[in-house]
Amino acid sequence: MKIFYVNNNGGGFADHIEINDGTTVGQLFAEKMPHEQPSDYLIRVDRLPASADQVLQPGSRVSITPLKIEGA
């Protein structure tokens, strides 16, 4: 199924991606951010806070934003 995935880490990424049916938020995070901790990020599904075990639906909008971003 297709979801809209936004990753505000690094340079930023926002596009539709294909994921398996039944994928949870935690599984998506582990796949896309394998070396990071979910507690270091704001994770939103359809612009609302989401739990790790929430199952993603087709067309879901998932965004991941780091809690710590250094200015200059």
Next chain:
Amino acid sequence: MKKKDPAFWAAIRLQRILGQIRRRDQPDSLPLLSNLLHEQKSVERGWRLYQKAKARGWMLTANILLTRLDADIASVHAASRAARVPPRHIPVPTVSDIRAELDQLEDEFGGVQISCREKHIDVTTDPVTLQDIHLGPFSIQLCFENLAKRTDASAFVIVARDANPAASDCSCTHPHVRDEHLCAGDAAMPIAHALSEGRFGDAFQLINRVLHTYNPGSPFVDLDVWDGAACRDCGNTMPGDSRSCCDHCGGDYCDDCTRRCETCDAVICVGCADTDENGTRLCPKCKEDADQESEETYEAEEEQTPVSDDSIYVSQPVDPQTQTENADEPSPQIPVPAHAQDAQLPGGAADGGGKAGAADLPAAA
């Protein structure tokens, strides 16, 4: 008349602005096609020359032209590939998408202020505290006019609601904010992408996270000297816990520009420090006391010293009974110390009588 919904009005305005930006920034495919045509012409010319060379039997020239023709064909192949890649088409978000973004701001920040007159969207962050320094909450304003000109962090205005600016720079209300503009650092690119794609919730949240993060590598003002003051003497900024106050003038000075009075141990600045005749460093009060004491000592010595600068005469108390009121009568003899009895004085006797050899002075009438 139906009351205008500020959020709906703002969503329409933002959609128009994004549409204008999208049209303005549309990539031009003409340069890529003209390059392809140029390479094609090179192939045609090379082919004509090769045919002529071959017809005239110039095999060496023909071989050289064949090698060049092969390179020109490769260039055509590369140019055609570049011209065929379509630019990534990002659709302008719908009004309902933008409205959903504004609703997200309401949830994330506990409220959003939309000013139709001033044309900006305003959210307020939680109070920011970095390294135990309270900087207060900040207002993050997205100005529509700024957004139309540039889709990056400079479209935002950051206003301190309970400002605690740096002691050395009142325009710096946050280590990464000066003159109400954020230096976004690592967030610069994601903010730019978020704005250009209409993800306003992400853009505001990215700025919020930068405000809650301290980067000691490149702040406008280091937090270590945030509450510091400038030394009144050398001008250097001192951390709050390493500055000294002159006990005399009350000014703030760094440790290098202060001294201690060697009498009362008071802290004094270099400007207030003084020394006595022995070179002892004194504060102004001790210096004054020392001067007064010295003056009193001098006066006391003066009272006991006769009016003569001849060092062999020692002042003796004058017996009041021997004082004469008649100028004609001779003055009483002053006893001469033994060590001075042999001294030869010009114009005077050794016994100090003062009579022999002295010019006879006429008696006073």
